[in-house]
Amino acid sequence: MSSDTLWDALTGAGRTPFRSSLHCWVGDRWEGTTWTDVVADAERMTAGLRRCGVRPGTRVATVLTNGPHTVRGLLGVWLAGGTVASLPVPARGMDGAEYTRQLSSICAQLQPELFLLEERMAGLLDEDLRSALRVRTWESMAGTGVVDATPPGPDEPAFIQYSSGSTSAPKGCVLTTAAIQAQLGMVTAMLDGRPGAETTVSWLPLSHDMGIFGTLLTPWVNDWTLHLSTPERFTFAPRTWFGDMAEFGATMTAGTNTALHLGSRIGRSTRLAGGLDVRACIVGAERTEARTLAQVVESLGPYGFRPESLMPAYGLAEATLAVTATPVDEAPRHLVVDSIALADGELVEVDAGAESATAVVAAGVPCAGVEVLGAPGDRLGEISVRSPALASGYFGDPARTADRFVGDTVRTSDLGFVRDGYLYPVGRVDDVISVAGRKVYAREVEQAVDALAGVRRGCTTLIATDGSGRELTLFVEVRRRLEDYRPLAEAVASVAMAKAAVALSECVFLTRNSLPKTPSGKIQRHRCRQMLDAGRFEPLATVRLG
Incomplete structure (x- = not known):
C-alpha cells in the first residue's frame, strides 16, 4: 500500500487504474468482476444509503457475510460517511433465539441508524428485532444513485469490530480511519507483495478481523486478485481451500491452525488439480501447533508447498489485526519446553521426547512501527502492545476501555515471551485454571489430548466445574461412537497427568459439532460453561475418574 489515503487506495483515485479482480463464491459457482466495477457499484449505492439516513458519523450495523453485495456495501457505507459496525455471525451451536438475544444486546448499546445484511441472512432476524431496528438488505441499495463522497476523516471512527466472543460476550473495538490505514500498510509490508501481481484465496469470514482486513482489504488496496470463498463451503469441504489455491495459482492466503489441519489433509485423500506456488500462508487467530505445520509440509510438499511459505502470526482486534508475523521466506521456529514448568511461568527447555515436553511456535517479529511489551525472554508475562493501529477503545464501555x-498501549490478556526478538504466544489469561494452588494451562492439556486416536482434533475443552479447580471436566468430541468409553477416558487422564500434572475428575464424550465455536473455529469456553450449567449438552457417555 502506498502513501495514498485509505479512501484513495480503495477507490483507485489518482493512480493507475485497477488491473485485478474480485471473484466471490455464490451458490455453487464463482462470480467475478473487476475492482473498478466494485468501486462503481459501491458509489451507486450511496444515494439509497443517504435516503436511509446514512450521513457522516452515522452508525450502520451489519453482518459481514462473504458475498459480493457485502463487499460493495462496505465501501458504499464509508463513501456515504457512515461508521460500519460489524456484528458477529452465528457461532456454531447457537440457535436462532440465542443469536437474536446476542444481536439485540449489541444493538441496544450501539443504537444504529440502520441494519444492513444480505437477503439470505434476513430470515435470521425475528419479528421483534426487525421492529426494533431499521433493517434493509444490501441488494435493495444497489443502483440507487450517487452522492458526493464524505468518508470518515483520519481520526474519526470508521469501523467497530465486534469480537466473535471466544472468551466473553462480544465487545466492539472502535477503529479510526488512520488505524485501519496503518494496519493495511503493516500487512502489505509484512507480505512484501507485488502491486497488481498477487492472487489471494480466502474463505475466512469477513466478520472476523483476519477476513476483513487481512484477506479482503489488503488485496483490494494493493490491486491483487481475490478469490473469496465462504466459511460454509470450507466447513462442508475443507479440501476446497488448497484446491482453489492450486486452481487459481494463488500466492497468498491465511487461516487458523485448526483450519490448516483440516484443509491440508487434501494431499492424503485426493489429488490437487495442479501445483502450489504459495508465497505466504498466514497462520493466526489461535495458538499455532508445530505438528500442524509439519503435517502441512508433509501433505502439500509434493505439490510445491514450502516450509518457508508458512507465516505464524499474532494479532488481536484491539490492534486492528496484526502485531507480529514470521518474515517472508523464513521457516517457522519453535522452542520445546517443559509444560509443567511453563504453567508456573518458567521457561525450561527440554528434549522433544520428554513426557512433559510441549512445543511453543514463534509468531514472528513485530510489524513495522509496533512494539511488544511485558513479555520478557526468561519467563511468561502478559503481552502488551504499542501500535499505530490500536483501537481507540471499546464502544460504550469506558470501564473496560x-x-x-493504558496510555498508548493495550493489555492483551494473552501470555507469552520474547526470545531473540521473536514473540512466542502461549495462551490466554482466561485459559489459566488454578488447581490446588498452582496454575494449569487448559490449552496444554487440550492439545495433548487432541493427538489421541479417536479424538477430533481441536474439539476438546477443559473446564473447572466447581469453581475451585478440584473438579476438572474434559469435554471431548469423538470421531466415532464406542461401545466402551472408559479406555479412552483413562488414556485422556494419563495424558493430562503427564502434560500438566493434573488429575481429571471426569471425561464427557460428545458427538461431532457439539462444542460451541466461533466462525473462525475457536472453542467458546465461556459458552461451554453456560451450556453445561443449562444442561444443554447431550453426552454419549460421562466417565468418572479417580
Missing part, C-alpha cells in the same frame, strides 16, 4: 487501554 480504561482497564485494557
